[in-house]
Amino acid sequence: MSQTVDRALSILPLLARGPADLGQVADALGVHKSTALRLLRTLHEHGLVYRQEDQRYRLGARLFALAQEAVENxxxxxxxxxxxxxxxxxxxxxxxxxxxxxxxxxxxxxxxxxxxxxxxxxxxxxxxxxxxxxxxxxxxxxxxxxxxxxxxxxxxxxxxxxxxxxxxxxxxxxxxxxxxxxxxxxxxxxxxxxxxxxxxxxxxxxxxxxxxxxxxxxxxxxxxxxxxxxxxxxxxxxxxxxxxxxxxxxxxx
Amino acid sequence: MSQTVDRALSILPLLARGPADLGQVADALGVHKSTALRLLRTLHEHGLVYRQEDQRYRLGARLFALAQEAVENxxxxxxxxxxxxxxxxxxxxxxxxxxxxxxxxxxxxxxxxxxxxxxxxxxxxxxxxxxxxxxxxxxxxxxxxxxxxxxxxxxxxxxxxxxxxxxxxxxxxxxxxxxxxxxxxxxxxxxxxxxxxxxxxxxxxxxxxxxxxxxxxxxxxxxxxxxxxxxxxxxxxxxxxxxxxxxxxxxxx
DNA sequence: TCCATCTGTTGCATTGTGTGCAACGGTCAT
DNA sequence: ATGACCGTTGCACACAATGCAACAGATGGA
Structure with a gap:
């Protein structure tokens, strides 16, 4: 329903399969690198995505915290x-x-x-x-x-x-x-x-x-x-x- | 950086604290109900959000699956x-x-x-x-x-x-x-x-x-x-x- | 050392996309 | 029955997300 959110969320399963760099993400989504960058940034601000030392992205700790909190509640x-x-x-x-x-x-x-x-x-x-x-x-x-x-x-x-x-x-x-x-x-x-x-x-x-x-x-x-x-x-x-x-x-x- | 995604992701911690209905989500985000609805729908399509029988929303199973897959990989x-x-x-x-x-x-x-x-x-x-x-x-x-x-x-x-x-x-x-x-x-x-x-x-x-x-x-x-x-x-x-x-x-x- | 190439990053103009509104259709309680 | 409430849809508008092109920084080869 919402293209932007749809794209952003599509990144998550991608990253669940292992770390990926900006280009790979952009290609997988079929969007420009700059677009992928902004999406990743937003995900990063929310802690759902973590940037490791080699600059590649992975799923972030916040995701686990969320899942855990949800289970507890x-x-x-x-x-x-x-x-x-x-x-x-x-x-x-x-x-x-x-x-x-x-x-x-x-x-x-x-x-x-x-x-x-x-x-x-x-x-x-x-x-x-x-x-x-x-x-x-x-x-x-x-x-x-x-x-x-x-x-x-x-x-x-x-x-x-x-x-x-x-x-x-x-x-x-x-x-x-x-x-x-x-x-x-x-x-x-x-x-x-x-x-x-x-x-x-x-x-x-x-x-x-x-x-x-x-x-x-x-x-x-x-x-x-x-x-x-x-x-x-x-x-x-x-x-x-x-x-x-x-x-x-x-x-x- | 991306308003739409930012709003959508803000829903997740909200729902982690317990189920909420459309109105509550819309209020918390400070947006119109119809906007919240579309964001929730997108989250739902990705399985991050689940709609329980009383129509309220909670975090969905996919979130846990993602977290688990990420840990394994x-x-x-x-x-x-x-x-x-x-x-x-x-x-x-x-x-x-x-x-x-x-x-x-x-x-x-x-x-x-x-x-x-x-x-x-x-x-x-x-x-x-x-x-x-x-x-x-x-x-x-x-x-x-x-x-x-x-x-x-x-x-x-x-x-x-x-x-x-x-x-x-x-x-x-x-x-x-x-x-x-x-x-x-x-x-x-x-x-x-x-x-x-x-x-x-x-x-x-x-x-x-x-x-x-x-x-x-x-x-x-x-x-x-x-x-x-x-x-x-x-x-x-x-x-x-x-x-x-x-x-x-x-x-x- | 310099150049070539790759990656990630920024500013900007365009238009596509998300937005709020208003109206509709349910359900529930009174 | 009737009102209130909540979720849902269509639509016109405006803004926000997009792609482009140019820049920066790192890497590696000659």
């Missing part, structure tokens, strides 16, 4: 919330959203079809980390050494006979969860409560959050709950797509 | 090389550059004042990881669980009586190195060879490479070599600054 909860509500309405069950932070798994949002309780604090409740379906998904995605170290440090309280008994069993369960891409908690925390959960993945494929649907087995059997899995996964994927900002440049003509 | 060696040459000329000793990769420390460049040998292959020689000064720096920067796991897996060959004997001693040494920000190898690999090394840090402070100066003690004593430490550190810092693209937007007036 990205609120998964804000983006996820409408999806949680939708899922709550369709299933009628309680929906949770959780994240991993500093050796803990925290609930950061919760929606129940009967009484929607929004937790506004950024710091929510810690989760029963050894048994909750969301915790399994979040921990399964950790780098291997960190995962092992954490598993070794945890306590394994036997909330019910079906709770995860020890680190070995837990690591085994995490491997399974990692493999299949979803998780359950069938009466591991409270005897009569079952959960199914799916991961929300960021642009780089890493699990940024996990979402679960929970219901007491007096209302629905575990099998019925498992039947919701495809829906839960689809919803989690949708959140992930929106969170990642997956938009392939141009709109379809 | 950033060649520490290419940037560092002239600095290594300079250091080699000033000291007359052998200068090494090394990086950490997949549980190994690799030499990726080497300069000797007598016969400058450039290693062109991306895969250089693995380093004696338990004793080399550059290895200590690189491993000292790893996240704690990964560092412990690696230390436990390593062999500790006694190249000389001064070699690091076991994992405990190694981890202790790494703690010291991490603390002081530089490292040495005094006859730990070959009886008569000493090294001093300093870390090259990226924009986020993480150690991306390490550089060392080595000399046999028949030429210079260990003390004389240590006297070069400030110079080595300054050079490593200079490489780090250039690698990070540390340019604070506007030039001083």
């Amino acid at each position: 990205l609120d998964v909860r804000e983006i996820a919330h409408p999806h949680l509500v939708g899922l709550g309405e369709r299933t009628g069950h309680t929906v949770h959203l959780a994240v991993y932070e500093e050796n803990e798994v925290l609930y950061i949002d919760k929606v129940d079809s009967r009484y929607p309780v929004r937790m506004y604090s950024r710091i929510g409740r810690p989760v029963a980390i050894t048994v909750a379906a969301v915790a399994k998904l979040l921990l399964a995605d950790l780098p291997e050494p960190e995962r092992r170290a954490l598993a070794a440090k945890l306590d394994y309280p036997m909330y019910t006979p079906r709770s995860t008994p020890n680190a070995a069993a837990f690591l085994q369960e995490l491997a399974t969860v990692r493999e299949q891409g979803w998780a359950t908690d069938l009466g591991g925390h409270e005897e009569s409560i079952n959960c199914v959960a799916a991961p929300v993945r960021g642009a780089d494929g890493r699990v940024v959050a996990a979402m679960s649907v929970s219901a007491p087995n007096v209302v629905v059997t575990a099998d019925d709950l498992l039947a919701l899995l495809p829906l839960v996964r689809r919803t989690a994927d949708a959140i992930g797509r929106e969170y990642s900002g997956t938009s392939t440049a141009k709109d379809p003509a | 950033l060649d520490v060696r290419e940037i560092a090389h002239p600095h290594l040459v300079g250091l080699g000329e000033r000291t007359g000793h052998t200068v090494h550059l090394a990086v950490y990769e997949e549980n190994e420390v690799l030499y990726i460049d080497k300069v000797d004042s007598r016969y400058p040998v450039r290693m062109y292959s991306r895969i250089g020689r693995p380093v004696a990881i338990t004793v080399a000064a550059v290895a200590k720096l690189l491993l000292a920067d790893l996240p704690e669980p990964e560092r412990r796991a690696l230390a436990a897996k390593l062999d500790y060959p006694m190249y000389t009586p001064r070699s690091t004997p076991n994992a405990a001693a190694f981890l202790q040494e790494l703690a010291t190195v991490r603390e002081q920000g530089w490292a040495t190898d005094l006859g730990g690999h070959e009886e008569s060879i000493n090294c001093v090394a300093a870390p090259v840090r990226g924009a986020d402070g993480r150690v991306v490479a390490a550089m060392s100066v080595s000399a046999p003690n028949v030429v210079v004593t260990a003390d004389d070599l240590l006297a070069l430490l400030p110079l080595v550190r300054r050079t490593a810092d200079a490489i780090g600054r250039e690698y990070s693209g540390t340019s604070t937007a506007k030039d001083p007036a």
